[in-house]
Amino acid sequence: MQDLEVGTSSGRHAITIITHENPIGRGPSNYMIHADLSEREAGWREQLWTRQLADGKFEIACLPFFTYGICYRDVVTIDSDHLVSAVVHKAGHRTLRVALVAEHQDRHQLHEILHGKVTEAGLPHEWLQGTYLAVDLAPGADPATLVAVLESLAQAGTIHWEIDS
Structure with a gap:
């Protein structure tokens, strides 16, 4: 886990990011995105390793520890903050x-x-x-x-x- 302080217009607040040290789908061109876990714990995110696909879609290349509804090889989209916005394809894992x-x-x-x-x-x-x-x-x-x-x-x-x- 990694703790960061992030500045906002209303001040600074801590964000805890759960990281993956050894993702099962690690590759030479992985792309990092985040899943928002603030519903479980304020200021928490999980860093997800992905492979970037065409059209702004990303295939999950790790095993989410705390992010529900997303599994290995699922395809997601992200918002402008690089946070998961939707699951667009379930891979069956x-x-x-x-x-x-x-x-x-x-x-x-x-x-x-x-x-x-x-x-x-x-x-x-x-x-x-x-x-x-x-x-x-x-x-x-x-x-x-x-x-x-x-x-x-x-x-x-x-x-x-x-x-x-």
């Missing part, structure tokens, strides 16, 4: 998100377990600060084995998880 309980004493061990499970399953994924995991579920992907592990960990109170499309 889903995003499985996991948040490790930060206060849990075995959080680092849980990280290793989850990392091993998604790697073993061959599922593309991204981590944010070792606490948030986003997993790409391409069309036809069956996350049943991973979901069984997640359900067990969630029942133990060590994680929260969801699947977004």
Whole structure:
């Protein structure tokens, strides 16, 4: 995450930008846009890696950690501030998100377990600060084995998880 102070006509306010250190679709000509998360947390945005397509459209090249309704390879348009304005094509991918309980004493061990499970399953994924995991579920992907592990960990109170499309 990156904190910035932005000047406006009414003064300065802080903006927190959630960044992607290792996006699954990283390429030589990625284009950065932002998704506005202020409905969840005032002043928050998520930086999204994209590939610029024709006619002002952008294909998502990362796994959104906090932006709902946008998944890998979806196509979006942006406004003049480079903020997502609309999803114009859904690619059929889903995003499985996991948040490790930060206060849990075995959080680092849980990280290793989850990392091993998604790697073993061959599922593309991204981590944010070792606490948030986003997993790409391409069309036809069956996350049943991973979901069984997640359900067990969630029942133990060590994680929260969801699947977004």
